[in-house]
Structures are given as structure tokens and as C-alpha cells.
Amino acid sequence: MNGTPNRPAEDTDAPGKGGGLAALFELHRAEIIRFLRARCGDSTQADDLIQELWIKLDRHASGPIANGRAYLFRMANNLVLDSARARQRAMARDRQWLSADDGEDIHPANRADPSLRQDEALAREQEEALVRDAVSALPTGAQRALRLHRFEGLGHAEVANIMGISRSGVEKHLAVAMKNLRASLADCGWFVSVASQVRTDEAGGTPETENGHER
Amino acid sequence: MNGEDSIIDQAATWHVASTDDAMDWDGFTAWLEADPRHRAAYDELALAGSLFDEHRKVLGTVTEPAAPVAAPTTRWRGWAAGALAASLVAGLTLPSLLRDDDQIYSTGTTGRTVTLADGSSVAMAPHSRLTVSGKDGERIALSGGAYFSIRHDPGRSLSISAGPAEISDIGTVFDVQSSGQAVRIGVADGQVSVKFANVFGEPSVVGKGGTLSYEGAGGRVLIRTADTSDIGGWQKGRLSYQDTSLRLVAADLERYAGVNLVVPDTLQGRRFSGTLVIGNGQAALRDLSQLMGLELARDAGHYRLVDRAH
Numbered sequence: 181m182n183g184t185p186n187r188p189a190e191d192t193d194a195p196g197k198g199g200g201l202a203a204l205f206e207l208h209r210a211e212i213i214r215f216l217r218a219r220c221g222d223s224t225q226a227d228d229l230i231q232e233l234w235i236k237l238d239r240h241a242s243g244p245i246a247n248g249r250a251y252l253f254r255m256a257n258n259l260v261l262d263s264a265r266a267r268q269r270a271m272a273r274d275r276q277w278l279s280a281d282d283g284e285d286i287h288p289a290n291r292a293d294p295s296l297r298q299d300e301a302l303a304r305e306q307e308e309a310l311v312r313d314a315v316s317a318l319p320t321g322a323q324r325a326l327r328l329h330r331f332e333g334l335g336h337a338e339v340a341n342i343m344g345i346s347r348s349g350v351e352k353h354l355a356v357a358m359k360n361l362r363a364s365l366a367d368c369g370w371f372v373s374v375a376s377q378v379r380t381d382e383a384g385g386t387p388e389t390e391n392g393h394e395r
Numbered sequence: 396m397n398g399e400d401s402i403i404d405q406a407a408t409w410h411v412a413s414t415d416d417a418m419d420w421d422g423f424t425a426w427l428e429a430d431p432r433h434r435a436a437y438d439e440l441a442l443a444g445s446l447f448d449e450h451r452k453v454l455g456t457v458t459e460p461a462a463p464v465a466a467p468t469t470r471w472r473g474w475a476a477g478a479l480a481a482s483l484v485a486g487l488t489l490p491s492l493l494r495d496d497d498q499i500y501s502t503g504t505t506g507r508t509v510t511l512a513d514g515s516s517v518a519m520a521p522h523s524r525l526t527v528s529g530k531d532g533e534r535i536a537l538s539g540g541a542y543f544s545i546r547h548d549p550g551r552s553l554s555i556s557a558g559p560a561e562i563s564d565i566g567t568v569f570d571v572q573s574s575g576q577a578v579r580i581g582v583a584d585g586q587v588s589v590k591f592a593n594v595f596g597e598p599s600v601v602g603k604g605g606t607l608s609y610e611g612a613g614g615r616v617l618i619r620t621a622d623t624s625d626i627g628g629w630q631k632g633r634l635s636y637q638d639t640s641l642r643l644v645a646a647d648l649e650r651y652a653g654v655n656l657v658v659p660d661t662l663q664g665r666r667f668s669g670t671l672v673i674g675n676g677q678a679a680l681r682d683l684s685q686l687m688g689l690e691l692a693r694d695a696g697h698y699r700l701v702d703r704a705h
Contacts, residue, residue, distance in 0.1 A: 215420060218427035221434050236661055236702065253420040257413055258660055261441045268442060304695040311450040329414070330447045331454040332575035333642070335612055336415045351415075355407035362403070362443040371439050 201237050204248040212256050219260050229259045268371075269303075310368070314361040321345075322360075325353035406436035410444055449697065452655060455522075497528040502539070504653065506630075518542040520572075520629060522650045540572045540650065542627040547585070560609065563598070564588040570627040574646045576611035579639075581626035591616065610640055625670070634679075635670045641700065644671075644683065652676035655697035662689070662700055 205212070212233070216226035233256055315323060321343070328339045329350070336354075340347045365371055409426065412418050427433050447454065500509050501524040509517045509525060512532050519525055523539020535555040545553065547566025555562040557573035560580070567585025572578070580589060582601050589607055590598035599618060601607045606621045625635035629651050636644060642663040645656040654676035669686050671679045680698055684691040690701045 211421070211424070215424045215427075218424050219434065219437075221431055247416060250416060250418060250420065253418070254413070255661055257441075261445060262659075264438050264442060265445050301695060307446055308450050308453055308696075311446055312453050315454060326447070327454050328575075331451050333611075333646075334575050338576055338612060351408070351411045354411040355404070357447075358407045358410055358440050358443050359403060361446060362407070362439050365443055365446070366439065371442070 201248055201252070202234075205234060205237060205252060208249055208252060212252060215253060216256055216260065219257065225263070229256065229263070232259055306368075307370075310364050310370075311361065314364045315357075318357055318360060322353040322356045325350050326357040329354060402430075402432055402436045403440070406433065406440045409437060410440040413441075414444075449657070449694075452649075497526055498532070500525040500527075513546055513548065515543070515545040517544075518627075518630060520650060521653075537571055537573050539574070540570070540629060542568075542570045542630060544568045558609075558611075559592045560607075561590045561592065562587050563590070564600075567603075569601075572647070574643070574650075577609060577614075577643055577646075579606065579608040579643075581606040581621055583623050583626045606637070608639070610643060628670075629673070632672060632674050633670055634673055636667050638666045638668050641665045641667060641687070648673070648676065648679060648683075652679050654680055656680060657694075657697055657699040659700065659702075662702065 209230075213226060213230055216229050217223050220226045220229065233252070236255065236259075315326065318326065324343060325339055328334045328342060329336070334342070336347050336350050340350045343350065405426065409423055413423070427437070500507070500519060502519050502521050504521050506518060506520050506523070509519060511517065511527065517525060518541060520540030520542075523537070523541060525539075525541060526536040528534045528536075531551060533551055533553050535553070537555060537557045543555070543565075545565050545567060549566075552563065553565050555565070555571065557571050557580075558576050558578040560573075560578045562569075562571070562580065565585075565587050567587060568583040569585070569587055570581045570583065572580075580587065580601060582603055582605050584603055586600055586602040586605075588598040588600050591609070594616075599607060599616065601618060604620050604623050604626075605618060606626070607616060607618050609616045619637055621635070621637065625633070628635050629647075634644075634647055634651060640663060641658045644667050645658045648654050648656050648671070652671075652673040652675075665687065667683065667687060669682075671682055673679050680691055684700060687700070688703070690703050692699045692701045
């Protein structure tokens with residue numbers, strides 16, 4: 181997936197690929213590319229992702245989709261997130277962001293899977309602890325909205341219904357929850373790897389981390 | 396610093412909006428284009444959001460003790476003490492809210508059987524909650540899974556609420572699976588009536604060997620027939636599906652097999668038909684992925700279904 185395929189659709193594969201979504205994709209391609217470029221800040225990555233998105237349409241379930249355009253944007257947005265998450269994981273692994281002292285109390289019995297790499301298991305444990313703390317520090321309303329939305333999988337309107345508050349109330353609760361976890365993650369330097377790419381080319385104004393890794 | 400804060404506020408708002416159908420994608424694109432810091436802030440919020448998803452279990456365990464049943468009661472009590480003037484409203488609402496005789500049963504990693512006052516029995520699935528209220532215990536609310544063997548008594552109006560569904564007219568043996576807004580009902584003997592909140596019209600009657608499923612907002616209520624031996628099959632270590640979304644299958648595997656399976660957004664709507672044996676969670680996952688033609692990837696502590704296409 182190295183090329184920068186601007187028009188993969190015509191000659192690449194069998195007709196009818198992905199059904200109606202493929203047609204919608206053609207229709208909205210320009211907007212989605214524009215979105216991906218803004219979202220990635222890197223046109224090469226954006227071009228790779230649009231190709232990946234197009235391939236995914238092929239495997240997409242044939243069921244009807246209420247709002248195809250929004251669906252395509254959401255798929256595109258998720259692709260960017262997946263790659264950011266993968267990058268974050270890889271860099272966390274390289275960086276061994278846990279200090280050596282913490283490293284000594286690894287309980288092999290606590291590892292979910294013996295084949296897991298030790299540092300990954302640790303990173304996961306630490307993440308889980310961060311999530312747990314961030315959740316329990318939330319006000320009850322935000323906690324409940326978060327649980328209904330992310331754990332029970334309900335939409336904003338459904339959460340609003342259950343909690344007896346407005347949709348925008350639900351969205352405020354959820355935003356508080358996201359900001360809380362983000363703040364805890366930022367405090368322990370979890371983002372350094374992801375953010376550094378951006379920060380360095382912008383005069384590196386804010387001191388992001390105290391452990392001063394150079395990458 | 397203020398600038399940073401408000402960028403993060405905006406990014407949080409956009410991130411929350413992006414999980415909803417009503418997202419303004421053009422507005423979001425314009426916001427991203429306006430300032431490269433927006434993108435970086437959004438990345439952080441979205442990554443935080445993905446951690447919530449990867450550690451979904453924590454959300455269940457952390458909040459369980461704090462959020463449920465006990466909270467509204469105490470809150471209302473405090474409010475009532477401080478606001479006697481509101482006695483008119485309070486007089487109407489408090490009695491039902493202050494009832495302490497609601498019986499709440501909840502299960503952890505193993506199920507349990509509960510015997511109701513009239514001798515009826517309910518086999519509760521793991522990670523499930525049952526609330527029995529009303530003067531004669533005639534109102535039951537379920538979240539999770541349960542297999543009901545209810546003694547038929549035409550003289551009383553027992554009802555069971557599960558997500559958006561209200562089950563009544565009960566005198567039977569039936570299974571209910573309720574998670575969020577999704578509800579699935581299978582009748583092994585007798586019949587039940589099922590009505591949905593916000594839906595007008597006659598309730599649906601589901602008879603012996605019938606199943607009803609509703610997968611949540613935007614879905615339809617489907618009534619089908621099933622093999623009665625498949626109904627409540629989880630008690631014998633089997634989960635049987637007819638054209639069920641992977642999202643629900645994954646939720647079941649988490650409840651019954653204790654495995655954490657992440658289904659990416661793009662695969663959530665794919666549908667599965669078949670039977671999974673849940674004694675060994677990993678084997679069930681392998682069977683599911685093979686039957687669906689998907690790959691099973693293992694991340695730290697959870698599994699993920701992946702499309703082979705890339």
C-alpha cells in the first residue's frame with residue numbers, strides 16, 4: 181500500500197464492490213480526502229488511509245445503512261484513530277515508559293496471557309489502573325453517562341432518555357469523562373510519543389514531558 | 396494556557412459528537428483545518444476514548460457499586476429532608492422511590508438461581524441484575540440474562556421489564572437476554588406478551604418455540620421460531636444464534652465465556668447464525684471467527700475480530 185492511488189475505483193476490481201457504499205464513496209471521495217488530510221496532517225498517510233477505506237468497503241456488511249455519508253466519515257475517522265493507537269503502542273513499547281523500579285513488581289500470575297510480552301502486559305495494567313482512577317474520580321452523572329454509552333453501548337439519545345436529561349447534557353458529561361482521562365494520561369506522559377511529531381515542528385513551545393526523551 | 400484549555404474542550408466536544416450519528420463532519424473538517432493544534436488535541440481525546448473502550452470491563456466494575464439502585468434512594472431522601480416545601484410533589488413521588496423492600500439480586504462471574512415469593516424460579520446468568528418490586532413482587536426488572544420458570548397465576552399481573560421491552564401475560568418458561576437497549580426473548584413453554592416502550596399498537600405474542608429479538612435503536616422487532624432446546628442454552632454451555640449482530644454475540648461472549656472481544660465498528664453489524672460452545676472462551680472465539688471468515692487478533696488482554704482484506 182505504498183502508492184498514492186487517487187482513483188482506485190475504476191479498474192481495480194470487480195464491479196459492484198461494496199454495493200451502494202462504493203457509489204457513495206465515489207460521490208464523497210473529495211470531501212473524505214479533505215477530511216483525512218486535515219485529520220492526519222499528512223497527505224501521504226491520508227492517501228494510504230483512503231485506499232484502506234476503499235478496500236474495507238468490499239468487506240462491509242450488505243445491510244442497509246441509515247446515513248451512508250456519515251458512515252464513511254466515521255470509518256475514515258476510525259482508521260486514523262487505529263493507526264494513532266498502533267503508533268502509540270509501538271512507541272510505548274520502544275520507550276519502556278515504566279521506570280525500572282516499577283518494573284520489579286510484575287506478578288506473572290496477574291498476566292492475562294503468558295504469551296503477552298511483559299512490557300505490554302505492564303502497560304496494559306497501568307492503563308487499566310489509569311482508566312479505573314479516572315472513572316472513579318468522575319462526578320456521578322458523568323460516570324453514569326459514560327457507563328451507559330461506552331459500556332452498555334447506548335447512543336446519546338438513549339442515554340439521555342434513561343438519565344432523564346437532555347442530549348447536550350449527556351454530551352457534556354461524556355466530554356468531562358474524556359477530558360479527565362486525557363488529563364491523567366497527559367500527566368503520566370502517555371501521549372508524548374504521539375504528540376511529539378506535531379510538537380517538534382511547531383517550535384516545541386510547551387514543555388510536554390519531564391523525562392525528556394528525544395525521538 | 397487558556398487557549399490550550401479551550402482547544403481541549405473543543406476537541407472533547409468534537410470527539411463526543413463523533414460517536415453519534417448527528418456528527419457535523421464538515422464542521423469538524425473545518426475545525427481541524429483551522430489550526431494544527433486542533434488535530435493534536437483531538438488525537439489525545441480520541442486515544443483516551445479508545446482506552447475507555449479497551450478497558451470497558453473497568454467501566455462495568457468501577458461504576459456498579461456507586462451508580463445503581465442505592466444512589467437514587469439516598470439522593471431523594473436528602474432532597475426530601477431539605478425541601479419539605481415540595482411536599483406536594485414529594486407526596487406523589489417519594490413513596491415508590493423510598494421503598495426499601497425492593498429486592499435486588501445480582502451475579503458476578505457465576506450465575507445463581509433465585510426463588511420468588513410465589514415459588515417461581517429464575518436462573519440468573521453471570522453479570523446480571525434482577526430487581527423485584529411492587530406489593531406482591533409483581534414487577535421485575537432484568538439487565539443481563541435470566542431463564543424464568545414462572546408459575547401461572549391469572550389473578551395477578553406480573554411484568555418483567557428488560558431494556559425497552561415490557562413482558563407481561565406470563566405463565567411460562569422463557570429466556571430473556573437484555574443488554575443496553577437490545578433484548579432477546581425465547582419461549583420454551585407457554586407464551587408471553589411483549590410490548591415496547593414508545594411503540595403503539597398491540598403487544599406481540601410469542602408462543603412456545605418462538606423468539607423475539609430487538610437489537611436496539613434503529614432495529615426491528617423480529618419474531619422467529621427456534622428449537623426449544625436452544626432456548627436458555629447458556630445453562631448447558633451453548634449459545635445459539637439466528638442472524639444476530641456480532642455486537643450482541645461479543646456482549647454474550649463477555650457475559651458467558653468471560654472473554655473480552657472487540658468488534659470494530661465496521662464489523663459490528665455483520666450477522667452470525669450458529670451455535671457456540673462456551674466452556675472454553677478461546678475455542679468459542681476461534682469458532683466464531685472461522686465461521687464468519689474473519690481473523691482473530693490478540694491484543695493485550697483482549698481479542699479483536701479483523702477483516703482479512705488488509
